[in-house]
Amino acid sequence: MNYKTDKKIYRRDLLKVAAGSFVAWHTPAALSAVNSTGNIKSRKSKLVWVILRGAMDSLHAILPLSDPDLMVHRQNLVTSVKDSAFDLGRGFALHPSYVELNRLYQQKQLIPIVAVGSGANTRSHFHAQDFLESGLPRVNAESGWLNRAVEAYKGDSIAVAHSLPVGLRGRQLAKTWYPNALRPAKDDIYERLQILYKDDDLLSTQLREGLKSRQLLADMGEVKNKYSFPALAASCAAMLAESDGPDCAMLEMSGWDTHQNQIGRLDSQFRQLDNGIAMLRENLGEEWRNTVVVVTTEFGRTVAENGTKGTDHGTASAMFIAGGAVAGGSVRGRWPGLAASQLYEGRDLMPTSDTRQWIRAILSQHWNLNSAQLDYVFPSIKTMDAQLIRRPSKSDIAV
């Protein structure tokens, strides 16, 4: 079926439903009602998850400048950026490398959330990442939350990675893609391999998926520094923006474990991440307004600077929610304070909310998942009571 015609048809259907009670349509309750009564589900709501591996120092990303104890713990780190940081209100400021994020914030397309924990009761990177990716009370490395979410949404997904990360493992077979440095082999070999693998489920499935991803990108042309995070984000966005592109994607960015000399390293890390978000926005084009980008990390870092001009493994961190579909423009999350008595185990930022609560709210508002589906994605977690997604405006449902 021709995709364009198809799209028109469903939009017309959507209007029919909406026409009856156009005012009611604007309420989230009405949205979920539409969803539960019929098969009319917007296939245009894109979700991108960026996982920051290595634990981002949130206190250097979103500086709580009005907290009187901040300078007590990390005078050097704060002094290096406080005068050039972007004001976010509520006493917070965004690191000066986050130029794009600041622009999005001004346009109400960014929500920074402070003092979030991943719920992982560990300061081990690997364990905490597994926990964050799995999203289950007991880590299951074969079942990622994004996979369960996209399964509930009946959509499809892609991981920009060499091999499938835990976050996208599960019942829905997710694709993986990573830029190639060699000329692809001649077509004939693939046909012969398909025959050679016919009794081998794993190899035949992966060959089929690999060939599909290659086809999708065949006409995209070369990208500069194709392994850098901005370039990976650009490719990812281009795949998502395809007319039959996936509904969600997972991107990874590492290099956050700043035990030493973190000022310069984080300048560069933040810039890379910031450019990556800009690339997502640019390459998603029209789709940006239907997109939510969630940026999370496995845990935060110590409130105090260590002996080597860096920070060690901590507890609560921060997350970002960005995108054209986001109702942003304010800092969320309850601030626990940095006085000695307010710290977790006397050294870390205290978590006041859980990453999974916020993601549940996004899945509910952006993908219209119902509470049973949300419990399947993140069991025994409460949905955050906050409007994070922009309510659809007239232009969103116009043909």
Added chain:
Amino acid sequence: MAAAKNNRAIIAVNRFGLGATGAELSDAQLNPEQWLLQQLVSPVFDKTLGNTESAFRVIADIKKFKELRRKAEKKGPDVGVSIIKPYRRALLSDSLSLSIKTDIPFAMRILDFFSNHFSVSASNQPLTILAPILEREAIAPNLFGQFSDLLIAVEQHPAMLLYLNNEKSVGANSQRGKKARGLNENLAREILELHTLGVDGGYKLEDIRQLAMAISGWSITGANEVGRAGFKFRNAAHEPGTRSILGKSYPLAGVAQGQAVMRDLARHAKTAHFISRKLAQHFIADEPPEEVVSAMIDTWLKTDGNIKAVVTTMVKQPQSWNDQAQKFKTPREFVVSTYRAFDNPKMINQKLMNIALRGLNLMGQSPFDAGSPAGYSYLNRAWTGSDALMKRIDWVNLLSNNISENPQSIVKRTFSSQLSSLTVKSLAGAESRVQGLSLFFLSPEFQRR
């Protein structure tokens, strides 16, 4: 899946070795178990290719040159890169070619295992050349003795001390602690989490801090200490006093304090469990048979962690010889085994060596560059993604176009008559020698072990 059932010699050379080379398959045929166990001797590296002494000298020279250049305010290319790059490359080529040419492939696999277990990455210029030296100086010589000796040698090696920032860790109450800097708990944490007890090892945050204090002052020599470059215990940076770790107190002073902790960690039941299971996962299956793992743990505890005894136990368990291949080769195992299959692997030229290293980068397993102290994954799923397979196909295509080998004789040498009829048929139907080689290297039998 209808993979061919493997006989014991095929299992010995593939599951425990690096793929058959030369007459290995027929050598292993007589007594596969014995063929493996007689290999348990330390691989020997050529010390002149790279060592701590020369690496420190190179690093000091580069530093000096950079200072001169800065003073003269001259801009230009960084001379460091032009010295460092060939130095590193020579070491990477050497360790890879040793694996390809070795006649003790089982020992090389165990070396690879511990080299990855104690993963060190090229995160800055000094580590670019020091990372590959750790394996040569600290791991290989201690490969088949007590795990405690291996552990202490690794934690005291400059590569590890620099990688996990212990060289500047200073106890707060030490002589130097009054002036500046402080404790860095990075190395202490990874010793407990990754090198010994494992993440579920039952240690607490306070144990990490106590261990960090016990090894404060474990540092490296300075630029002027020519002739004895390497580990240096700096008493002035060592946190004085008794330490308490995992409920035991360590009153000893000086470097002996940290060493005593290492020795206890090495024979700890959690360590025995963590490393025995990881070894079995690496060699046998992602979910290894419980009988194999518990026999290895018993041996570990009985011998206070004798590595030779533990791997011997693994080989002697009948469940280790399941005739279905359950492991997918890692990129390194895959690359090495393709080269070992050649008619004359000792004649590998520089161009082919470059193709091998390029393959490892492309397939995501650059040597000594895992980018994480946890090392590369040893589980199947890390290497079986659709993109990973496509990269493997691309690389095999490049390799096959660069060698002139006869697929039929390679098959005979490496698998005898143990390929499935589907694979045999596919190879026979290949349109060219190049395609035949590609199909063989990409066959389910060759990719699994």
